[in-house]
Amino acid sequence: MQPWAKIALSALLTGTVASLVTTAALAGLARREGRSAVQPTHATSHWLHGEGAGHVEEIDLAHTGLGFATHHASAGFWALPFEAWLATRPPRSTAELLRDATVMAGIAAVVDYRLVPKRLTPGWEEVLSPRSIAAVYGTLALALAAGATINQRLAEDRPPGTRR
Numbered sequence: 794m795q796p797w798a799k800i801a802l803s804a805l806l807t808g809t810v811a812s813l814v815t816t817a818a819l820a821g822l823a824r825r826e827g828r829s830a831v832q833p834t835h836a837t838s839h840w841l842h843g844e845g846a847g848h849v850e851e852i853d854l855a856h857t858g859l860g861f862a863t864h865h866a867s868a869g870f871w872a873l874p875f876e877a878w879l880a881t882r883p884p885r886s887t888a889e890l891l892r893d894a895t896v897m898a899g900i901a902a903v904v905d906y907r908l909v910p911k912r913l914t915p916g917w918e919e920v921l922s923p924r925s926i927a928a929v930y931g932t933l934a935l936a937l938a939a940g941a942t943i944n945q946r947l948a949e950d951r952p953p954g955t956r957r
Contacts (some may be wrong), residue, residue, distance in 0.1 A: 806947075807940025808869030814860065814936035815929055819917065822925040825875070836850040836859040836916035837867075841954060868933075871901045875937050876944070884945055890938040898934035902927075911949035 794802075820830035836847030838860035849856045875897045879933035881884065885893065905914055906926075917926050 800803050800873070800876050800880050803880070803941075803944045804873040806944055807876055807937060808942035810943065810949065811863075811872055811933055811936040812865040812868035814939070816861065818929050818932040819921070822921060822928060826920075826922060828920050828923060829930070831857055831860075831873060832920040833915075833917050834864060836860065836919045837864045838918035839916040839919070840912050844916075844919065847916055852878075863871075864915070871897060871933070872937065872940065876941065879941055887938070887942065890941050891934065894937035894941065895934040897937055898930045901933060902930045 797885050816834060819833035824830050830851055832847050832850060835849045835856040838856050839846040840863065841859060842856060846856055846860070875894065878893065878897075879890075906918075917929065921929075
């Protein structure tokens with residue numbers, strides 16, 4: 794398999810793990826703050842639906858579907874440079890993966906909330922406290938590391954004679 798294809802497949806898996814885990818974290822944090830579990834996901838659809846998107850409390854395709862698809866694409870976007878970085882280095886220990894994933898999550902937070910226009914932010918600030926948003930980026934770091942760990946283990950389990 795070509796190196797770029799391996800990176801893309803690894804990013805697909807890592808991004809999916811990151812998307813699902815952070816979506817669960819967003820839902821749990823929203824509930825803890827007295828919000829609907831889907832409001833942070835809806836807030837992510839604000840790029841199309843405007844700033845009121847995060848105030849929609851009921852599940853619907855327009856907000857929930859678009860918000861989740863946008864969030865999933867974003868998780869994959871961050872997983873791609875993370876997996877590309879990992880591909881340039883030998884296999885890492887769990888501590889090294891966590892360190893690198895924390896750096897990537899930190900970069901994501903800075904880009905998401907300091908560098909991009911408001912319309913392209915995740916929108917979570919409309920429904921979550923800054924503390925909860927920070928917790929989501931911490932969860933992103935853990936999820937990126939988990940996805941990379943799964944990828945490493947899958948690579949180790951290849952039958953003899955296959956390429957890595």
